[in-house]
Amino acid sequence: MPPLFLRKQMGTDMIHLYKEKGNCCGCTACMNICPRHSISMERDARGFLYPVIDQKTCIECGACVNVCAFHKTEYEEIIPKDQLVYGLKHKQQEVREKSSSGGAFTAISDYILKQGGTVYGAAFNEYFEVIHSQAVDTKQRDKMRGSKYVQSDLGNIFTEIKSVLEAGKLVLFTGTPCQNGGLKSYLGKEYPGLILCDIACHGVPSPKVWEDYKVYLEDRYKETIQSVNFRNKDSGWRESALKVEFDKKVYKKNMQEDPFYILFFSHYILRPSCYQCVYTSFHRVSDITLADFWGIENSHKNFSDNTGVTLVLSNTGKGEKIVKAIWKDTDIMETSHTAFYQPIFETPSKASPRLQEFWQVYETQGSTTAIKKYGRLSPMQWGIKKIAVPLLKKTGLYNLIAKAYFRFR
Numbered sequence: 001m002p003p004l005f006l007r008k009q010m011g012t013d014m015i016h017l018y019k020e021k022g023n024c025c026g027c028t029a030c031m032n033i034c035p036r037h038s039i040s041m042e043r044d045a046r047g048f049l050y051p052v053i054d055q056k057t058c059i060e061c062g063a064c065v066n067v068c069a070f071h072k073t074e075y076e077e078i079i080p081k082d083q084l085v086y087g088l089k090h091k092q093q094e095v096r097e098k099s100s101s102g103g104a105f106t107a108i109s110d111y112i113l114k115q116g117g118t119v120y121g122a123a124f125n126e127y128f129e130v131i132h133s134q135a136v137d138t139k140q141r142d143k144m145r146g147s148k149y150v151q152s153d154l155g156n157i158f159t160e161i162k163s164v165l166e167a168g169k170l171v172l173f174t175g176t177p178c179q180n181g182g183l184k185s186y187l188g189k190e191y192p193g194l195i196l197c198d199i200a201c202h203g204v205p206s207p208k209v210w211e212d213y214k215v216y217l218e219d220r221y222k223e224t225i226q227s228v229n230f231r232n233k234d235s236g237w238r239e240s241a242l243k244v245e246f247d248k249k250v251y252k253k254n255m256q257e258d259p260f261y262i263l264f265f266s267h268y269i270l271r272p273s274c275y276q277c278v279y280t281s282f283h284r285v286s287d288i289t290l291a292d293f294w295g296i297e298n299s300h301k302n303f304s305d306n307t308g309v310t311l312v313l314s315n316t317g318k319g320e321k322i323v324k325a326i327w328k329d330t331d332i333m334e335t336s337h338t339a340f341y342q343p344i345f346e347t348p349s350k351a352s353p354r355l356q357e358f359w360q361v362y363e364t365q366g367s368t369t370a371i372k373k374y375g376r377l378s379p380m381q382w383g384i385k386k387i388a389v390p391l392l393k394k395t396g397l398y399n400l401i402a403k404a405y406f407r408f409r
């Protein structure tokens with residue numbers, strides 16, 4: 001039985017959309033489907049958007065409850081029979097440098113735009129907030145390139161996508177698995193013109209912590225932020241860094257040094273639903289899945305490249321058609337499920353054991369104190385990330401050990 005259902009409370013019939021915050025991924029399907037526009041997305045104290053029902057205008061039709069897709073599906077086989085696996089590098093070095101992995105998103109979206117289609121994806125607005133937006137040309141699309149490690153605000157984009165599809169147009173939707181799942185459920189039927197593309201996602205950080213972090217950096221540098229790149233590749237794909245350009249100064253720190261990255265990877269600031277994500281499976285919700293091809297240096301040394309390689313899972317016939325269509329713009333090779341290391345296809349991210357402590361400090365002592373206190377590695381974590389992991393990667397043992405750790409932890 002789904003965890004969300006109509007409940008009687010306080011003697012009146014009222015719809016409750018989720019039991020606890022971990023049951024809501026914030027996909028907006030319920031808000032978009034409401035026939036009375038009675039649902040709005042409102043921020044909680046930690047900065048995540050949750051649906052709130054206006055009980056005065058709600059007609060209790062239950063559409064919002066039924067559309068919720070955040071339920072775990074169990075599958076008999078671990079790997080779907082028809083899923084194909086590829087390693088992909090965009091032929092243009094410049095595209096790879098501006099993308100998080102190998103630039104598959106650019107190749108796919110180029111193909112859609114050339115067909116007169118519309119692309120939806122996550123981009124920064126002028127305040128460096130992450131929002132889902134629409135692109136009908138490459139200039140608009142370029143803003144969607146690269147990972148932004150913050151939960152994106154979808155606004156009313158599902159309703160907009162539906163009307164574009166109803167007009168018979170081709171649409172590429174890109175986003176997290178839960179955003180893809182929400183859109184699919186909201187649409188409620190197959191559209192031949194819709195291509196769903198999800199990214200491997202180990203969790204989305206709080207937009208509020210990101211806002212506070214921007215203020216923290218601006219205070220430190222006494223200048224205004226002009227650009228942000230979460231996956232700067234000056235030191236290579238494997239050593240990606242957060243690069244923030246101010247009016248004159250530049251901040252650049254890698255994943256082991258930047259406090260926001262440390263809070264992200266230590267799993268302090270993810271949305272509560274990420275710790276119980278229902279999409280951590282090889283059975284994908286979309287036509288095509290993109291991820292970093294971690295482990296390629298061991299499985300395909302000659303194809304490996306430190307400007308980035310995208311792991312592409314082709315999940316459906318539509319996905320396979322896209323892969324064939326982008327063949328000429330990319331270097332692509334077919335491979336197998338044993339060639340990469342990707343724990344998020346097997347199990348959700350585990351919350352930091354100090355999660356509650358972090359948020360308590362954040363809420364009572366302020367963001368700067370919390371960022372300074374928790375946004376740094378302990379000597380033990382530093383040793384593991386800076387010394388042990390690179391050593392294990394060189395010897396080729398890393399994939400094996402990491403896989404075993406994630407399976408049995």
Ligand SMILES: Cc1cc2nc3c(=O)[nH]c(=O)nc-3n(C[C@H](O)[C@H](O)[C@H](O)COP(=O)(O)OP(=O)(O)OC[C@H]3O[C@@H](n4cnc5c(N)ncnc54)[C@H](O)[C@@H]3O)c2cc1C
Nearest residue numbers: 099100101102103104105121122145146148174202291292
């Ligand atoms: C929050 C987050 C967590 C991730 N976790 C993993 C992981 O655990 N393992 C892994 O291999 N890869 C992860 N990735 C995905 C990976 O970094 C690349 O996005 C992916 O490999 C595609 O790279 P590309 O070079 O083909 O294209 P790119 O140009 O890098 O792709 C950009 C695409 O990502 C989408 N996107 C960017 N930011 C967001 C966002 N905040 N919300 C929704 N969509 C977004 C854009 O819409 C666009 O479609 C994560 C990305 C994000 C945003």
